[in-house]
Amino acid sequence: MTKIAKERAENVFTDFKAAYTPQQALVEANRCLFCADAPCIQACPTGIEIPQFIRKIATGNVKGSARTIFDSNILGMSCARVCPVEVLCVGKCVYNEMGVPPIQIGKLQRYSTDHAFAEGWRFFEAAPDSGKSVGLVGAGPASLAAAHELRRHGHACTIYDKRDVTGGLNTTGVAPYKMKADRSEDEVEWVLGIGGIEVRTGVEVGRDVTWGELLQAHDALFVGVGLGPDTRLDVPGADLSGIHGAVEAIERVKLGTVDLSGVEHAVVVGGGNTAIDAVRELRGLGVADVTMLYRGTEPGMSGYAHEWSAAKDEGVRARWQTQPVAFEGQGRVQSIRCVRLDQAKQPIAGSEHEVPAELVLLAIGQSKLEALLLGLGVTFERGRVVVDEHQATARPGVYAGGDCANGGKEVVNAAAEGKRAALAIHEYIVRVT
Amino acid sequence: MPDLSTNCAGIRSPNPFWLASAPPANSGAQIQRAFDHGWGGAVWKTLGVPIQNVSSRFGAVDVRGTKAVGFNNIELITDRSLEVNFREIYETKKKYPKHAVVVSLMVETRQEWKDIIKRSIDAGADGLELNFGCPHGMCERGMGSAVGQEPKVNQEITSWAVEYSSVPVLVKLTPNVGDIVPHGLAAQRGGAHGVALINTIKSIIGVDIDRMVPMPRVGGQSTNGGYCGSAVKPIALHMVAQLARSSEFEIPISGIGGVANWRDAVEFILLGSSSVQVCTEVMLRGYRIVEDMIEGLTEYMSSHGFDTIDQMVGKAVSGYSEWGDLDLNYETVAKIDAQACIGCQLCVVACHDGAHQCIHPNPQGGPSGSRVPIVDESECVGCNLCQIVCPVPGCITMEEVDNGFTPGTWNQHMAGEAALRPKKGAH
Numbered sequence: 012m013t014k015i016a017k018e019r020a021e022n023v024f025t026d027f028k029a030a031y032t033p034q035q036a037l038v039e040a041n042r043c044l045f046c047a048d049a050p051c052i053q054a055c056p057t058g059i060e061i062p063q064f065i066r067k068i069a070t071g072n073v074k075g076s077a078r079t080i081f082d083s084n085i086l087g088m089s090c091a092r093v094c095p096v097e098v099l100c101v102g103k104c105v106y107n108e109m110g111v112p113p114i115q116i117g118k119l120q121r122y123s124t125d126h127a128f129a130e131g132w133r134f135f136e137a138a139p140d141s142g143k144s145v146g147l148v149g150a151g152p153a154s155l156a157a158a159h160e161l162r163r164h165g166h167a168c169t170i171y172d173k174r175d176v177t178g179g180l181n182t183t184g185v186a187p188y189k190m191k192a193d194r195s196e197d198e199v200e201w202v203l204g205i206g207g208i209e210v211r212t213g214v215e216v217g218r219d220v221t222w223g224e225l226l227q228a229h230d231a232l233f234v235g236v237g238l239g240p241d242t243r244l245d246v247p248g249a250d251l252s253g254i255h256g257a258v259e260a261i262e263r264v265k266l267g268t269v270d271l272s273g274v275e276h277a278v279v280v281g282g283g284n285t286a287i288d289a290v291r292e293l294r295g296l297g298v299a300d301v302t303m304l305y306r307g308t309e310p311g312m313s314g315y316a317h318e319w320s321a322a323k324d325e326g327v328r329a330r331w332q333t334q335p336v337a338f339e340g341q342g343r344v345q346s347i348r349c350v351r352l353d354q355a356k357q358p359i360a361g362s363e364h365e366v367p368a369e370l371v372l373l374a375i376g377q378s379k380l381e382a383l384l385l386g387l388g389v390t391f392e393r394g395r396v397v398v399d400e401h402q403a404t405a406r407p408g409v410y411a412g413g414d415c416a417n418g419g420k421e422v423v424n425a426a427a428e429g430k431r432a433a434l435a436i437h438e439y440i441v442r443v444t
Numbered sequence: 445m446p447d448l449s450t451n452c453a454g455i456r457s458p459n460p461f462w463l464a465s466a467p468p469a470n471s472g473a474q475i476q477r478a479f480d481h482g483w484g485g486a487v488w489k490t491l492g493v494p495i496q497n498v499s500s501r502f503g504a505v506d507v508r509g510t511k512a513v514g515f516n517n518i519e520l521i522t523d524r525s526l527e528v529n530f531r532e533i534y535e536t537k538k539k540y541p542k543h544a545v546v547v548s549l550m551v552e553t554r555q556e557w558k559d560i561i562k563r564s565i566d567a568g569a570d571g572l573e574l575n576f577g578c579p580h581g582m583c584e585r586g587m588g589s590a591v592g593q594e595p596k597v598n599q600e601i602t603s604w605a606v607e608y609s610s611v612p613v614l615v616k617l618t619p620n621v622g623d624i625v626p627h628g629l630a631a632q633r634g635g636a637h638g639v640a641l642i643n644t645i646k647s648i649i650g651v652d653i654d655r656m657v658p659m660p661r662v663g664g665q666s667t668n669g670g671y672c673g674s675a676v677k678p679i680a681l682h683m684v685a686q687l688a689r690s691s692e693f694e695i696p697i698s699g700i701g702g703v704a705n706w707r708d709a710v711e712f713i714l715l716g717s718s719s720v721q722v723c724t725e726v727m728l729r730g731y732r733i734v735e736d737m738i739e740g741l742t743e744y745m746s747s748h749g750f751d752t753i754d755q756m757v758g759k760a761v762s763g764y765s766e767w768g769d770l771d772l773n774y775e776t777v778a779k780i781d782a783q784a785c786i787g788c789q790l791c792v793v794a795c796h797d798g799a800h801q802c803i804h805p806n807p808q809g810g811p812s813g814s815r816v817p818i819v820d821e822s823e824c825v826g827c828n829l830c831q832i833v834c835p836v837p838g839c840i841t842m843e844e845v846d847n848g849f850t851p852g853t854w855n856q857h858m859a860g861e862a863a864l865r866p867k868k869g870a871h
């Protein structure tokens with residue numbers, strides 16, 4: 012079922028955080044204090060019983076350890092690699108309070124979940140067929156987590172995705188030094204292993220099939236379409252070649268090959284996590300001079316400090332409080348005309364300057380898919396689908412989760428919201444249909 | 445799926461994991477919470493004439509940075525009224541009919557035993573455990589280990605209890621004796637349905653070297669306490685196995701002492717226990733440890749082909765023999781996996797200073813060379829010390845050597861029936 016090419020630009024990357032050997036895992040697991048009411052659990056959006064899974068590694072019960080993880084979060088394998096643990100579980104480890112290195116929860120979680128995949132352990136079975144069906148739009152983390160949980164309650168699931176690969180941004184977006192596309196596809200297959208989830212790729216809802224048809228075909232719908240394309244920058248020269256949206260460019264690195272010949276200077280515009288991923292990936296692909304160009308300050312950037320610190324270590328430079336006013340070049344971009352901004356983000360007179368760039372990636376945000384969902388009868392707030400604490404939208408029987416509802420967070424939030432929605436959908440189906 | 449349910453001396457529980465009679469089994473609310481976490485049974489904190497406790501009560505030994513490897517206490521039996529305890533036993537049993545609720549008892553006179561046994565059974569006890577083991581405080585009053593150390597008294601009180609009881613009676617033995625077997629046999633003669641061991645070991649856990657008072661300190665004084673926790677497991681395993689392999693001893697065993705995880709529990713079962721009891725690890729980490737114990741035991745049973753606990757009980761007992769029956773011609777030497785070795789050379793110093801001076805630094809070593817030591821196999825006596833100090837799992841293995849000698853034990857040798865291989869390292 013995998014449609015991923017073997018030759019991919021991302022193949023040059025190695026894991027930024029290497030897998031643990033059994034010895035390393037044991038030493039780390041034995042350090043865990045097995046806290047009660049543990050802050051690490053509270054910091055995990057899916058509430059994994061972290062001390063319990065770690066204790067099980069320490070006693071040699073790796074299978075039980077993996078069960079504990081997956082019981083809370085069926086995407087525990089990818090989350091182990093892609094979660095920003097520094098600001099989630101690991102950041103809350105009580106050892107931080109002692110000035111002692113915190114437990115490497117992500118690496119331990121990877122240890123157990125990788126084992127489960129390698130050994131082919133399966134922990135969950137679908138409940139007997141309920142005779143009900145749920146349509147899930149988008150094959151990203153949110154829908155996958157939702158579908159798996161729905162199967163545990165016996166409901167038939169059909170997932171639709173416009174792409175011909177599955178896994179959403181876990182496959183097409185996350186940095187290759189965290190996880191590669193084929194590993195994400197392994198996870199999709201593992202999740203689908205529960206059986207009874209039909210995946211229809213290459214089907215764009217709104218074009219190939221209407222919302223009305225989906226509402227007809229299913230007893231409930233889950234919307235997990237994520238976010239839309241990269242936001243463009245509306246300045247002169249924006250149409251020159253060599254200027255791309257960052258998410259779109261990263262997708263090419265993840266799934267195909269890229270030609271960086273002739274690129275000596277690359278500039279990524281933005282200061283969020285996509286911008287940091289993009290600069291690190293460009294460095295990793297061999298671009299000599301990579302600059303992040305951000306209109307705010309270093310402490311004010313929305314990207315994680317630990318990620319930016321790694322980018323700096325890898326030789327990335329930054330231009331703070333700087334903003335493009337025009338792209339220049341003949342057919343192809345050659346440089347960016349920039350201004351410096353003051354504390355109030357206002358241009359400073361006379362500060363115009365040129366920054367050389369044969370490649371520009373725009374990481375200033377992804378658009379919202381409000382237009383796609385307009386006919387569905389759901390409500391929006393700043394482009395996000397409005398949901399209640401059970402992920403229910405304004406339209407009965409329609410639920411939403413992941414980036415399209417939370418505005419763009421992490422894989423683990425999508426997994427948590429997908430599962431929560433599934434439980435609510437189950438209740439709805441039992442109650443109403 | 446293997447069946448974890450067990451029947452220990454006629455006391456049935458959904459799994460072999462019981463709380464030992466101690467603070468984690470002090471009250472109904474606690475025990476019910478423990479059952480919700482998955483514990484299969486509990487031995488109620490010892491009932492008797494309620495006492496008054498001291499503070500502080502506990503002490504612990506830390507070893508190279510690991511906290512509470514060993515633990516001790518100077519607390520006595522229950523300090524709560526018998527009425528309250530019996531009411532809670534009744535409520536607990538009503539809510540959890542399938543779980544084992546064993547009531548631990550310690551009183552003095554025959555009449556007191558008769559009364560407290562009746563009240564325990566009326567409250568719904570599935571079994572009784574006679575506490576002949578407490579090694580501090582209670583023994584000064586002629587109870588606890590004062591009983592457990594005297595086979596005659598043990599037998600007599602056991603026979604009273606068996607006479608008055610309509611439910612199985614376990615005798616909880618003290619390890620503070622030279623040989624456990626006569627004490628297990630005394631309980632058996634008294635009619636006990638099973639024994640539980642070990643209770644705690646007489647100990648002084650440490651000394652406050654600034655105040656110059658032993659610990660735990662009660663004002664300006666301390667007293668000897670009962671030692672337990674992971675550190676006592678080897679002593680407990682030995683005593684359990686001693687009874688299990690004694691040809692005269694025939695009643696079931698509930699194993700106690702240093703059980704901290706499923707592996708420890710498996711060891712106790714393989715040496716003859718049909719249930720295992722836990723106190724210290726629950727005190728240190730809570731009831732939630734049982735989840736891993738259940739899973740780990742289940743996995744172990746599946747992977748080793750056991751369908752029931754019964755099939756496992758005592759499976760390692762036949763592997764426990766007398767020294768004189770060990771094969772003196774069985775020879776092993778240490779092998780170091782050069783790929784795994786991290787060059788700490790702890791094995792070198794251990795062998796040089798603590799064994800037979802046969803692991804040497806690599807002569808080709810030095811600042812740029814390898815720090816993987818070399819074993820002189822012609823001198824290695826196969827003692828295991830290097831393997832024990834090596835920090836890398838699997839790096840040092842003890843490999844069997846084919847020395848051409850057929851097996852020969854000391855006993856066979858003394859009977860003129862076996863030739864022994866030449867001694868190694870004895871010069």
Ligand SMILES: Cc1cc2nc3c(=O)[nH]c(=O)nc-3n(C[C@H](O)[C@H](O)[C@H](O)COP(=O)(O)OP(=O)(O)OC[C@H]3O[C@@H](n4cnc5c(N)ncnc54)[C@H](O)[C@@H]3O)c2cc1C
Nearest residue numbers: 149151152153172173179180216236237413414420421422
């Ligand atoms: C570059 C980048 C790097 C990231 N790195 C990390 C990271 O390291 N760690 C982390 O935790 N999170 C990271 N994230 C965020 C994370 O990927 C998302 O939060 C998460 O994938 C959201 O899951 P989702 O299921 O809501 O949406 P998505 O993963 O976006 O999946 C949505 C799916 O819906 C499909 N779809 C959209 N419209 C339609 C339609 N009309 N019809 C059918 N299908 C449709 C899409 O093709 C897509 O497959 C990153 C995001 C980006 C952009």
Ligand SMILES: Cc1cc2nc3c(=O)[nH]c(=O)nc-3n(C[C@H](O)[C@H](O)[C@H](O)COP(=O)(O)O)c2cc1C
Nearest residue numbers: 464465466490517642643672673701702722723724
């Ligand atoms: C604080 C404390 C109190 C105890 N109280 C009792 C008791 O009242 N009755 C009893 O039979 N054993 C008592 N014990 C002994 C335990 O039940 C158990 O036999 C011993 O601690 C060994 O098991 P462990 O290593 O799992 O702790 C007590 C132990 C501790 C640590």
Ligand code: SF4
Nearest residue numbers: 467499500501502727
């Ligand atoms: S554990 Fe509880 S009872 Fe004991 S000293 Fe601490 S606070 Fe007091």
